[in-house]
Amino acid sequence: MKILVCISKAPDTTTKIGFTNNNTEFIGDKVTWIINPYDEWYALVRALELKETLGGSVTVINVGLVDNEAILRKAFAIGADDGVRIDANPTDAYFVANQIAEYAKDKGFDLILTGKETIDYNGSQIGGMIAALNDVNYVSLATKLDVAGTEATVECEMEGGSEIVTLQLPAVISCQKGMAEARIPNMKGIMAARTKPLQVIVAAASESLTEIVKYELPAEKTGCKMISPDNVDELVRLLHEEAKVI
Amino acid sequence: MSVLIFAESNNGKFKKSTLEAVYYGSKIAAQLNTECITLADGSLDAAELSSLGKFGAAKVVTVKHDNLQHLDAKAYTYVIAETSKKVNASVIVLSYNVTGKAVAANVAAKLKAGLVAGAISLPDTTNGFVIKKSVFSGKAFAYFNIKTATKVIGLTPNSFQAIATDATAIVEALDVNVPADQFSVIVKETIKSSGTISLTEAELVVSAGRGLKGPENWGMIEEMATILGAATACSRPVADIHWRPHGEHVGQTGITIRPNLYIAIGISGAIQHLAGVNQSKTIVVINTDKEAPFFKAADYGIVGDAFEVVPKLNEALKKYKAASH
Numbered sequence: 333m334k335i336l337v338c339i340s341k342a343p344d345t346t347t348k349i350g351f352t353n354n355n356t357e358f359i360g361d362k363v364t365w366i367i368n369p370y371d372e373w374y375a376l377v378r379a380l381e382l383k384e385t386l387g388g389s390v391t392v393i394n395v396g397l398v399d400n401e402a403i404l405r406k407a408f409a410i411g412a413d414d415g416v417r418i419d420a421n422p423t424d425a426y427f428v429a430n431q432i433a434e435y436a437k438d439k440g441f442d443l444i445l446t447g448k449e450t451i452d453y454n455g456s457q458i459g460g461m462i463a464a465l466n467d468v469n470y471v472s473l474a475t476k477l478d479v480a481g482t483e484a485t486v487e488c489e490m491e492g493g494s495e496i497v498t499l500q501l502p503a504v505i506s507c508q509k510g511m512a513e514a515r516i517p518n519m520k521g522i523m524a525a526r527t528k529p530l531q532v533i534v535a536a537a538s539e540s541l542t543e544i545v546k547y548e549l550p551a552e553k554t555g556c557k558m559i560s561p562d563n564v565d566e567l568v569r570l571l572h573e574e575a576k577v578i
Numbered sequence: 579m580s581v582l583i584f585a586e587s588n589n590g591k592f593k594k595s596t597l598e599a600v601y602y603g604s605k606i607a608a609q610l611n612t613e614c615i616t617l618a619d620g621s622l623d624a625a626e627l628s629s630l631g632k633f634g635a636a637k638v639v640t641v642k643h644d645n646l647q648h649l650d651a652k653a654y655t656y657v658i659a660e661t662s663k664k665v666n667a668s669v670i671v672l673s674y675n676v677t678g679k680a681v682a683a684n685v686a687a688k689l690k691a692g693l694v695a696g697a698i699s700l701p702d703t704t705n706g707f708v709i710k711k712s713v714f715s716g717k718a719f720a721y722f723n724i725k726t727a728t729k730v731i732g733l734t735p736n737s738f739q740a741i742a743t744d745a746t747a748i749v750e751a752l753d754v755n756v757p758a759d760q761f762s763v764i765v766k767e768t769i770k771s772s773g774t775i776s777l778t779e780a781e782l783v784v785s786a787g788r789g790l791k792g793p794e795n796w797g798m799i800e801e802m803a804t805i806l807g808a809a810t811a812c813s814r815p816v817a818d819i820h821w822r823p824h825g826e827h828v829g830q831t832g833i834t835i836r837p838n839l840y841i842a843i844g845i846s847g848a849i850q851h852l853a854g855v856n857q858s859k860t861i862v863v864i865n866t867d868k869e870a871p872f873f874k875a876a877d878y879g880i881v882g883d884a885f886e887v888v889p890k891l892n893e894a895l896k897k898y899k900a901a902s903h
């Protein structure tokens with residue numbers, strides 16, 4: 333099993349979000365950056381589990397600038413064998429997907445795993461784009477993944493429930509909760525991470541198809557109207573007459 | 579040129595999210611002065627197909643194939659991409675529900691079209707093609723400009739309300755042959771979730787957390803949901819300890835929803851929970867602790883014990899429902 337896990341960098345979930353430069357730029361300098369949780373907890377750990385039972389290798393890949401190497405090293409500490417950083421600013425989903433697709437196309441990966449979405453731009457798009465660009469099979473929002481020979485069995489979310497499907501490898505699969513249990517790197521892993529190979533690759537010629545022109549913070553809630561627990565009829569009235577939701 | 583909308587059905591009826599997408603697509607077609615065309619499953623009955631006219635479709639083109647009854651990202655992508663060429667689509671709209679997330683990005687990459695994954699506004703075409711989208715798990719919005727001639731939009735469910743007229747659409751069968759090698763998955767088992775109302779589509783959601791003490795106490799929550807015609811949701815710990823099914827878990831690591839009304843009972847309002855629900859239009863919080871962070875994100879709050887407040891509220895809601903019918 334040769335597995336490629338796509339790792340992105342995201343602001344820690346408790347980050348206070350702010351913008352500068354006339355609301356065109358995210359203020360990233362005070363942010364604690366983490367591996368996007370879906371990539372770390374589900375995609376990476378399931379890849380490691382598959383390698384442990386079936387043999388093979390787990391490579392992590394990131395499209396980003398040099399600061400992103402910290403998250404690749406963290407992935408090494410958790411257990412990835414080696415890593416690739418494509419040296420470019422990840423300007424939009426198509427650009428990122430194209431970089432990964434270009435890198436992966438002649439390397440013979442059986443599986444490419446992504447997280448369900450990044451917690452900053454919440455796109456859920458990179459996996460599908462890689463699959464389309466390299467013309468391989470794709471299952472999104474997977475909660476379980478097993479492999480036997482060249483066939484994968486995947487449980488995934490569906491409108492109104494879930495489904496268990498089989499498909500042929502190579503495949504791209506986007507991973508979410510249920511797939512695996514998060515692993516905490518141990519001392520041995522952290523030591524080994526320093527010397528694992530991290531290859532830096534020049535970006536392929538590509539373009540962005542979208543751009544962010546402006547950000548905006550949501551309007552503050554005007555304050556919570558408190559209602560006495562002895563006066564639930566008042567809540568019902570407000571929901572009907574003021575909020576008009578029932 | 580045209581705007582093409584991908585329609586999805588369940589038990590022979592179009593999904594609510596599809597009606598929203600058709601309505602939304604028809605508004606874009608009007609903006610661009612072009613035709614609104616919907617792609618639908620040809621095995622639906624004729625009346626249902628033409629009913630999309632009510633929500634703004636001028637034409638419904640259909641494709642029929644037994645293996646398209648189940649989601650198959652590759653095959654769906656093929657059908658949508660082929661259809662978009664046949665109808666010369668400049669904009670393709672899909673609801674960004676579970677199906678949309680499986681398909682929209684593939685379609686966009688196949689056509690080398692820019693994608694907005696989770697639109698919550700119509701495009702502003704005064705300077706480009708700019709669409710608003712929620713980012714940072716509901717903590718901010720970003721305006722995305724699509725730079726390509728062909729555009730793909732994944733529309734966030736519940737962001738537009740489909741308004742019906744009495745128009746009907748013409749229905750036309752389309753000749754799209756899906757090569758066998760485009761079918762990529764074999765379905766082994768389909769598991770329907772227990773709730774009758776899908777959580778992402780629900781306009782009203784009743785949700786409860788660890789404050790309820792145990793799974794045996796969910797009767798009053800389900801009762802409230804039944805009275806209101808709401809879906810039920812829960813906080814993550816409650817799903818983790820199996821008090822409630824995982825499909826109900828909302829938040830950062832669970833499902834993101836944006837109902838008109840979210841009632842949170844015995845949930846503290848941790849930032850990771852809020853990430854999944856903070857786009858709800860109205861939030862009601864019931865909690866014994868007046869310092870619970872959820873009150874800061876709420877519109878209406880009751881400081882009180884769920885075991886006393888919820889039964890009383892259920893009675894009040896029943897009374898209201900009885901009077902309003």
Ligand SMILES: Cc1cc2nc3c(=O)[nH]c(=O)nc-3n(C[C@H](O)[C@H](O)[C@H](O)COP(=O)(O)OP(=O)(O)OC[C@H]3O[C@@H](n4cnc5c(N)ncnc54)[C@H](O)[C@@H]3O)c2cc1C
Nearest residue numbers: 787788789813814829830831844845846848850851866884
């Ligand atoms: C990376 C990460 C991701 C996470 N993702 C999610 C996620 O997706 N979704 C999610 O929900 N959580 C998530 N969490 C967990 C989150 O941080 C909180 O721990 C969780 O939301 C708390 O659940 P709760 O509100 O049900 O329980 P608690 O925090 O224990 O709150 C229970 C509340 O009930 C109130 N209460 C007690 N008794 C009563 C009563 N009788 N009547 C009324 N109120 C009562 C209490 O005052 C309290 O406010 C995540 C955490 C991390 C670190």
Ligand SMILES: Nc1ncnc2c1ncn2[C@@H]1O[C@H](COP(=O)(O)O)[C@@H](O)[C@H]1O
Nearest residue numbers: 338340395446447449450455456457458
């Ligand atoms: N810059 C990046 N480098 C590598 N992988 C990425 C990058 N951005 C996103 N991904 C992967 O794509 C998944 C979905 O991201 P998105 O489509 O942006 O929501 C993430 O969970 C990652 O696995």
